[in-house]
Amino acid sequence: MSTTPSSNLPLPYGPPISLTQAKVIMAAAEREANAHQWPMAIAIVDSTGHLAMFQRIDQTQLGSMEVSVAKAMTAIRFRRPTKVFEDAIAAGGAGLRLATMPGVAALEGGVPIVVDGQVIGAIGVSGMLSSQDAQVAAAGLAALAG
Amino acid sequence: MSTTPSSNLPLPYGPPISLTQAKVIMAAAEREANAHQWPMAIAIVDSTGHLAMFQRIDQTQLGSMEVSVAKAMTAIRFRRPTKVFEDAIAAGGAGLRLATMPGVAALEGGVPIVVDGQVIGAIGVSGMLSSQDAQVAAAGLAALAG
Amino acid sequence: MSTTPSSNLPLPYGPPISLTQAKVIMAAAEREANAHQWPMAIAIVDSTGHLAMFQRIDQTQLGSMEVSVAKAMTAIRFRRPTKVFEDAIAAGGAGLRLATMPGVAALEGGVPIVVDGQVIGAIGVSGMLSSQDAQVAAAGLAALAG
Amino acid sequence: MSTTPSSNLPLPYGPPISLTQAKVIMAAAEREANAHQWPMAIAIVDSTGHLAMFQRIDQTQLGSMEVSVAKAMTAIRFRRPTKVFEDAIAAGGAGLRLATMPGVAALEGGVPIVVDGQVIGAIGVSGMLSSQDAQVAAAGLAALAG
Numbered sequence: 045m046s047t048t049p050s051s052n053l054p055l056p057y058g059p060p061i062s063l064t065q066a067k068v069i070m071a072a073a074e075r076e077a078n079a080h081q082w083p084m085a086i087a088i089v090d091s092t093g094h095l096a097m098f099q100r101i102d103q104t105q106l107g108s109m110e111v112s113v114a115k116a117m118t119a120i121r122f123r124r125p126t127k128v129f130e131d132a133i134a135a136g137g138a139g140l141r142l143a144t145m146p147g148v149a150a151l152e153g154g155v156p157i158v159v160d161g162q163v164i165g166a167i168g169v170s171g172m173l174s175s176q177d178a179q180v181a182a183a184g185l186a187a188l189a190g
Numbered sequence: 191m192s193t194t195p196s197s198n199l200p201l202p203y204g205p206p207i208s209l210t211q212a213k214v215i216m217a218a219a220e221r222e223a224n225a226h227q228w229p230m231a232i233a234i235v236d237s238t239g240h241l242a243m244f245q246r247i248d249q250t251q252l253g254s255m256e257v258s259v260a261k262a263m264t265a266i267r268f269r270r271p272t273k274v275f276e277d278a279i280a281a282g283g284a285g286l287r288l289a290t291m292p293g294v295a296a297l298e299g300g301v302p303i304v305v306d307g308q309v310i311g312a313i314g315v316s317g318m319l320s321s322q323d324a325q326v327a328a329a330g331l332a333a334l335a336g
Numbered sequence: 337m338s339t340t341p342s343s344n345l346p347l348p349y350g351p352p353i354s355l356t357q358a359k360v361i362m363a364a365a366e367r368e369a370n371a372h373q374w375p376m377a378i379a380i381v382d383s384t385g386h387l388a389m390f391q392r393i394d395q396t397q398l399g400s401m402e403v404s405v406a407k408a409m410t411a412i413r414f415r416r417p418t419k420v421f422e423d424a425i426a427a428g429g430a431g432l433r434l435a436t437m438p439g440v441a442a443l444e445g446g447v448p449i450v451v452d453g454q455v456i457g458a459i460g461v462s463g464m465l466s467s468q469d470a471q472v473a474a475a476g477l478a479a480l481a482g
Numbered sequence: 483m484s485t486t487p488s489s490n491l492p493l494p495y496g497p498p499i500s501l502t503q504a505k506v507i508m509a510a511a512e513r514e515a516n517a518h519q520w521p522m523a524i525a526i527v528d529s530t531g532h533l534a535m536f537q538r539i540d541q542t543q544l545g546s547m548e549v550s551v552a553k554a555m556t557a558i559r560f561r562r563p564t565k566v567f568e569d570a571i572a573a574g575g576a577g578l579r580l581a582t583m584p585g586v587a588a589l590e591g592g593v594p595i596v597v598d599g600q601v602i603g604a605i606g607v608s609g610m611l612s613s614q615d616a617q618v619a620a621a622g623l624a625a626l627a628g
Binding site: 062063092094095096098109 | 240
Binding site: 354386 | 498500501504530532533534535536537538539540544547
């Protein structure tokens with residue numbers, strides 16, 4: 045499983061992630077969050093751009109429900125990690141134009157879910173530092189790959 | 191556990207449903223849906239009106255993701271089952287004014303979650319006939335009461 | 337090709353309609369509209385609920401751009417012709433509750449596109465009487481079936 | 483045909499682009515995209531700011547449907563190429579204020595369609611690098627000029 049295209053052409057969309065697959069990712073992400081006592085919202089969308097599964101740990105900040113979904117949606121809409129957008133904006137200059145692009149939440153923590161070279165969905169995490177959000181997303185993805 | 195106020199005063203809002211409680215309800219609702227092979231979306235919101243947990247079974251119709259959340263939100267916003275609104279509209283006359291009320295999805299299948307006389311959240315189900323949606327919501331609530 | 341499920345369970349979503357398939361449907365629908373000199377907007381969405389193709393004939397009423405897309409989106413979100421919702425509302429009583437359902441444009445002229453028993457997209461037409469809109473949608477579907 | 487005003491005064495809006503004209507532009511843009519195997523969404527709006535024609539090639543990223551329309555709408559709303567906004571933002575300083583301007587997608591790939599000194603519509607392309615999006619938009623415009 046990889047989230048990095050091997051050529052200039054993007055990875056194709058595959059079938060929508062199944063609920064069974066989403067549960068594996070969600071459980072692993074939740075374990076990682078709980079291991080650090082991080083109150084977080086975790087959203088999984090499928091390859092059609094619709095919500096497949098969602099959980100929020102108790103005492104997650106209210107804004108993170110929407111932000112986690114926005115991160116996952118950004119990752120599936122553009123088939124790339126949201127960190128790509130974050131980095132482009134951080135670089136300044138022309139990168140700042142991405143702040144005007146509809147459907148983009150440019151915060152680390154949204155990552156495509158890739159199986160057999162196809163994008164089947166995306167995960168988005170929000171609630172702590174965006175690097176910590178990304179750590180939880182990565183833990184979720186690793187479970188499906190294992 | 192009851193969803194019917196015993197007096198004219200509405201039940202008070204209690205603390206937000208915990209993720210542990212939401213998982214019990216979600217698992218029971220999912221079992222009921224799977225027993226009938228019903229592709230459905232199931233949403234649980236907490237007493238603050240924010241999404242707590244969500245799952246959609248494979249091949250659920252795309253519109254049900256939004257509708258399930260709307261039913262749960264209606265139930266928590268007004269602390270009553272969405273069927274109350276459906277019945278009022280079905281009765282016609284002044285009841286039709288409810289169709290103009292913001293934040294109301296007047297379709298059976300959204301029900302408050304009440305524990306110890308307090309509303310801690312609500313469940314919303316969508317995907318099949320609204321009576322079948324309500325059957326799945328009820329199965330979810332029964333698990334918490336048991 | 338049929339838009340009517342043969343059992344209580346809905347038809348499954350299939351792969352998204354290809355641009356090649358969409359062009360066949362669009363050309364036939366446009367021919368039908370032009371044969372009557374009907375200024376209309378014609379939208380085709382795919383099985384993921386995203387716009388695949390759109391055309392508006394010169395002098396189409398401005399509101400029909402949005403309405404045609406809404407009809408197509410309704411048909412794909414709920415895997416049924418929009419006329420089902422129109423009829424339910426026309427019947428009155430409890431049917432009126434559908435007017436409160438998010439994501440529903442309850443006007444004839446939106447129809448799922450079904451190939452080999454799978455829903456691959458939907459067409460929505462707007463601009464004239466809704467029965468005329470539906471006639472153009474049907475002409476489009478017939479071309480793919482032929 | 484030119485997209486650059488010859489004076490300080492903006493070019494006037496002309497009659498809305500006809501469907502016949504839009505098809506010429508769309509076909510040329512699609513050819514250019516296919517020549518490079520670029521999955522892209524291509525939107526054409528008319529001089530009244532309404533969608534006239536839209537196509538997405540198979541496997542276009544889901545977010546590009548909305549972005550292509552946003553680019554075309556930006557170009558027609560302000561009668562200038564979206565690159566003007568991108569450049570202003572890239573220059574920093576006061577240029578960044580454009581990121582707060584409603585209705586502006588400041589990404590290269592949206593260009594007005596000008597005939598006989600009048601703006602009759604705009605094209606917006608999204609799916610690959612914004613310079614590649616702009617290349618496809620230019621190929622579309624060239625067809626009408628030829």
